[in-house]
Amino acid sequence: MSKEEKNTSGTFMQVAKAVLAAFMGIRKQSDLENDAANLKPAQVIIGGLIGATLFVISILVLVKIIVNLN
Amino acid sequence: MAAVHGDVHGHGHDDHHPTGIMRWVTTTNHKDIGSMYLWFSLTMFFTGGFLAMGIRAELFQPGIQILEPELFNSFTTLHGLIMVFGAIMPAFVGFANWQIPMMVGAPDMAFARMNNWSFWLLIPAALLLVSSFFVPGGAAAGGWTFYPPLSAQGGLGVDMMLFAVHILGASSIMGAINIITTVLNMRAPGMTLMKMPMFVWTWLITAYLLVLAMPVLAGVVTMLITDRHFGTSFFNAAGGGDPVLFQHIFWFFGHPEVYIMILPAFGIVSEIIPTFSRKPLFGYSSMVYATASIAILSCIVWAHHMFTAGMPTVGQLFFMYATMLIAVPTAVKVFNWTATMWKGEMTFETPMLFAIGFIFLFVIGGFSGVICAIVPIDIQVQDTYYVIAHFHYVLVSGALFALFGGAYYWLPKWTGHMYDETLGKWHFWLSMIFFNMAFFVQHFLGLAGMPRRIPDYALQFADFNMISSIGAFGFGLTQLLFVYIVIKCIRSKEPAPEKPWDGAKTLEWTHLPTPAPYHSFETPPVVK
Ligand code: HEM
Ligand SMILES: [Cu+2]
Numbered sequence: 001m002s003k004e005e006k007n008t009s010g011t012f013m014q015v016a017k018a019v020l021a022a023f024m025g026i027r028k029q030s031d032l033e034n035d036a037a038n039l040k041p042a043q044v045i046i047g048g049l050i051g052a053t054l055f056v057i058s059i060l061v062l063v064k065i066i067v068n069l070n
Numbered sequence: 071m072a073a074v075h076g077d078v079h080g081h082g083h084d085d086h087h088p089t090g091i092m093r094w095v096t097t098t099n100h101k102d103i104g105s106m107y108l109w110f111s112l113t114m115f116f117t118g119g120f121l122a123m124g125i126r127a128e129l130f131q132p133g134i135q136i137l138e139p140e141l142f143n144s145f146t147t148l149h150g151l152i153m154v155f156g157a158i159m160p161a162f163v164g165f166a167n168w169q170i171p172m173m174v175g176a177p178d179m180a181f182a183r184m185n186n187w188s189f190w191l192l193i194p195a196a197l198l199l200v201s202s203f204f205v206p207g208g209a210a211a212g213g214w215t216f217y218p219p220l221s222a223q224g225g226l227g228v229d230m231m232l233f234a235v236h237i238l239g240a241s242s243i244m245g246a247i248n249i250i251t252t253v254l255n256m257r258a259p260g261m262t263l264m265k266m267p268m269f270v271w272t273w274l275i276t277a278y279l280l281v282l283a284m285p286v287l288a289g290v291v292t293m294l295i296t297d298r299h300f301g302t303s304f305f306n307a308a309g310g311g312d313p314v315l316f317q318h319i320f321w322f323f324g325h326p327e328v329y330i331m332i333l334p335a336f337g338i339v340s341e342i343i344p345t346f347s348r349k350p351l352f353g354y355s356s357m358v359y360a361t362a363s364i365a366i367l368s369c370i371v372w373a374h375h376m377f378t379a380g381m382p383t384v385g386q387l388f389f390m391y392a393t394m395l396i397a398v399p400t401a402v403k404v405f406n407w408t409a410t411m412w413k414g415e416m417t418f419e420t421p422m423l424f425a426i427g428f429i430f431l432f433v434i435g436g437f438s439g440v441i442c443a444i445v446p447i448d449i450q451v452q453d454t455y456y457v458i459a460h461f462h463y464v465l466v467s468g469a470l471f472a473l474f475g476g477a478y479y480w481l482p483k484w485t486g487h488m489y490d491e492t493l494g495k496w497h498f499w500l501s502m503i504f505f506n507m508a509f510f511v512q513h514f515l516g517l518a519g520m521p522r523r524i525p526d527y528a529l530q531f532a533d534f535n536m537i538s539s540i541g542a543f544g545f546g547l548t549q550l551l552f553v554y555i556v557i558k559c560i561r562s563k564e565p566a567p568e569k570p571w572d573g574a575k576t577l578e579w580t581h582l583p584t585p586a587p588y589h590s591f592e593t594p595p596v597v598k
Contacts, residue, residue, distance in 0.1 A: 022359035023367075032264065032355035052366050056392075060522060063387040 014037060015047040023051060095190070098182035099588065100167045103189050105484075107164030108477075110192055111555070114156030117200065119546050121149040121158045126508075126542040128525050129535050142525035144227070148199060150214025151231065154331070155238045156196055158465065161473050162334040163188075163245045166452050166486060168272050171251060171484040172578035172586060173267045175258025180251035184244050191241040198234040202227040214525060215320060218305040222297055222593060229298070232291050239284045239291070246280035249273055258577075260597035264358070267576045268351060271358050272337030275365045282369070283326040290319040314379050321372035328465050329368040332464060333361060335472035339425045341576065342475050343407050346422035347414030348573040350510035353406045360399040367396045377445050386445045392445035400436055404429060419571075424475030427502055428468060435463025438513065453523075457518025462509045474501070475550065479591045481559050482566035483578055486585030497555060501549040507541025521528030 021027040027035075029070045035044075087528040088096050097103060124145050128137045137145060167185070171178055179185045204210040207225030210216060221228055253274045257266070266274075294316070296302040303309025305316045336357075344351045351357065373381060373389040381389075407429055416422070438460040442448050451457060474497070482488050520531045527535065568584050578586065581595045 001198055001508075002275075022363045024363075024398065024402070027355045027359050032359075048362070049537050050207075052370070055367075056370055059225075059388055060384075063384050063391065064388060066383055 001020060011043065015043050016051075018044060018053040019047045022048065023055065078297060083511070091465065094433070094498035097184070098178070098186050100171050100179045100182070100185065100590075101484075101588065103179075103185050103587065104164045104167030104169075107160050107167060107187050107192075110189070110196070111157045111159075111161035111164060114152050114160070114196060115549070117196075117201055118149050118157055119549065121145045121152070121547050122221050122542060124148060126539040127426045129527070130539040131486070131536070132524055132527055132529055132532050139525045140208060140211060143213075143378040143523065144209040146523050147210050147213055147216075147231075147549045148203070151210075151235070152196075152199060153465075154214065154327075154349060156192075156199070157244065158331050158469050158473075159238075161480055162273075162276075162331070162469075163242075164258060165269075165338065165473070165476055165480075166245075166249055166545050169480065169578065170252055170270055170273060171256070172483075172582060172590045173270050173576050173598065174253060174256065174261050175577050175581070175591050176221055176252060176256035177589055177591050177594075179248050181244075181248045181586045184228065185248055186246040188248070191237050191244075195234040195237040195241070198230045202230040202234075203404075214324065215324070216294070217320070218294065218297070218316050219409050221294060222305060224280035225332065229295070232295055236291050237289060237303050238598050239288050242280050243284045246277035246284075250281070253277075258594040261349065265597060266358055268340035268354065269334070269335075269337035272333045272361055273339070275361050276333045276593040279326045279330050279333070279365050279368070283323045283330065285326075286319060286323040288466040290316060293319075313591045314376070317376050317379055318373070319373045322369070324375065325372045326365075328461075328464070329364060331469045333364070333469075335428070335469045336361065337536055338472045339407065340474035342421045342425040343410050343477050344575070345479070346419060346425070347411045347416050349410055349414040350575075352412075353402075356402060364396065364399045367392070367399070374443050374448070377448045385549050390443055390445050394440055395519050397436060404433055410418035419478075420489070420491060421479035422493065423498040424478065427498065428475065431463055431467030431471070435460055435468055437461060451522055453514040455520045455522055457498045458522050459509050459512035459516060462512070466589055467505055471501075474498075477556070479571070480578075481556070482570045483584055483586055484560075484580075486566055487564060488566040489555050493551065493555045493558075495549060497551050499553070501545060503549035503550055504544035504576065506536050508545055509541070511538050511541075536558075576578075590596065 014035065017031075018039060021031070032043070080595060088258060094102065094106060097106075108157075124137060125142070128135060128142055128145075171177075205226045206229055209227040210221065210231040211225060212220030212224065212228070216228075216231070221232075236515060253266070253270055293302070293304040297304050297306055297311070303311040305311050305313045307313065310532075340357060342352055359462065371389055371393045373385060374393045407425075418426075438456070442460055449576075476495055478489060480488075515531055515534050515538070518531065520527055520535075566584055569579050570584075571579065574580070577595060577597070582590060
């Protein structure tokens with residue numbers, strides 16, 4: 001954990017990217033190693049839960065739009 | 071850590087002392103407990119299989135021949151419960167017990183005594199389920215999903231079933247906690263999370279799903295029990311309750327549950343395919359991520375089991391889209407296995423045959439799942455044989471085939487003897503033929519409108535039902551061959567080669583002798 005410092009800088013995007021990659025199920029090995037070195041498990045878990053919430057909300061919005069079309 | 075190691079070591083000396091039955095009753099050794107789980111699940115597999123043979127015998131011809139309708143319903147109900155909770159789930163826990171400590175370089179499971187308790191809880195539960203056939207009123211007959219109002223009625227048999235489900239749930243939760251703790255705390259130095267074998271990863275994620283889903287099941291069972299005995303009306307419309315509430319809670323458990331039964335199967339297949347392709351798993355990290363995302367998504371699709379129960383359009387569309395999207399990470403896995411085999415130096419020993427059979431047939435089950443997810447189609451096929459075909463493709467040729475493949479793969483490590491390769495191949499091919507014969511035609515039956523859970527049917531369904539029954543009998547008989555192969559392997563005099571699979575890369579093959587010693591890693595290996 002020598003990269004502790006890095007944890008605070010620019011990780012939001014990295015968490016977001018990792019979570020998005022997870023939802024599609026595709027991730028490059030090098031990116032993954034970066035994730036493993038820089039992200040804390042708690043970050044990934046919270047990121048995953050936020051991602052899931054956003055996922056639910058976006059399907060809901062989509063469904064509402066479709067239902068209101070007719 | 072030190073305390074854990076010391077503790078296990080302490081047991082080591084005691085464990086060798088009790089002999090005969092007491093060795094098994096008091097054992098805290100992960101291999102002993104793993105073996106007991108596996109034998110238990112094999113026994114339950116044949117118990118549930120016996121019920122399946124009864125169902126298929128009755129359905130061999132139209133009309134009522136062997137089973138009275140009430141008993142027929144008990145057969146389908148207990149067949150489902152016994153196969154799900156008695157055969158498939160304990161079998162995977164048995165694999166976890168044997169393999170996880172060896173694969174992460176640990177001496178044993180983290181909570182050795184709790185491990186013993188979670189196994190022995192299974193026995194009273196199994197006895198309750200089986201003996202409920204012989205109490206007044208007979209066994210539960212409302213389906214393995216025990217929806218009220220049917221399960222609110224019914225006699226002692228229903229209570230015995232509910233109690234059994236409670237016990238099995240408790241056992242599963244303890245098993246899951248044990249697995250999580252072992253994986254997170256007892257890995258050998260250097261075994262980082264991202265170096266763990268895929269089987270361990272899938273089990274870690276499954277264990278979290280179990281901890282999430284089983285308490286929900288316990289909750290719904292408790293509500294049913296209080297409705298039955300203590301005057302509550304959670305699910306009783308006459309008292310202001312709502313039977314549909316039951317379906318929501320049940321399936322909030324139930325859909326994660328189906329992934330609980332398939333993720334460890336993905337794990338086993340992800341060990342076998344690289345070994346026999348002699349290539350590392352393609353996209354290991356994608357696999358880890360896809361498994362995690364399947365686990366999360368599996369919690370938001372439950373109402374696809376309830377499209378005909380009445381739901382606003384918004385709800386139907388939501389669950390339809392969410393369900394269809396979950397097929398994406400699942401498809402990524404199929405892609406990864408195929409890419410692993412691509413240009414590999416493949417050989418086709420029995421474990422590999424089962425793994426390839428798994429991929430092939432699981433894809434069919436996945437597709438029929440997506441078809442069921444489309445609301446206008448599901449309104450037609452809900453509660454027909456189409457759904458039966460779907461989930462037998464994912465559970466039998468999915469979960470069960472992976473278990474067979476894993477058993478052949480690790481039998482040499484477990485027993486120190488090689489199984490009979492020729493017979494293993496026979497087992498695979500006969501299973502493959504008879505399985506498809508039994509279940510593929512059920513797609514046609516379902517599309518033609520044959521309802522599930524009925525002992526009699528209209529004449530136009532006769533031919534396909536006969537084909538299905540013959541296939542089912544063949545499949546059932548073929549499984550006796552598996553028992554013979556296992557016993558022959560255990561009794562064999564010839565020692566297995568140290569490393570029968572030259573492509574195997576995981577710790578149990580590279581760092582432990584064959585057969586595996588009673589205590590896996592008394593000093594942890596160092597993983598580079
Ligand atoms: C591609 C992924 C999958 C999709 C899209 C899917 C979709 C569905 C849908 C929509 C139903 C409800 C059908 C109905 O009742 O009308 C269903 C039923 C079922 N599925 Fe799946 N499924 C998938 C994978 C699986 C897996 C992996 C398993 C188990 C290992 C499984 C086990 C079951 C079971 C047991 C039922 C029937 C429950 C019952 O009513 O008794 N499914 N599936
Ligand atoms: Cu489902």
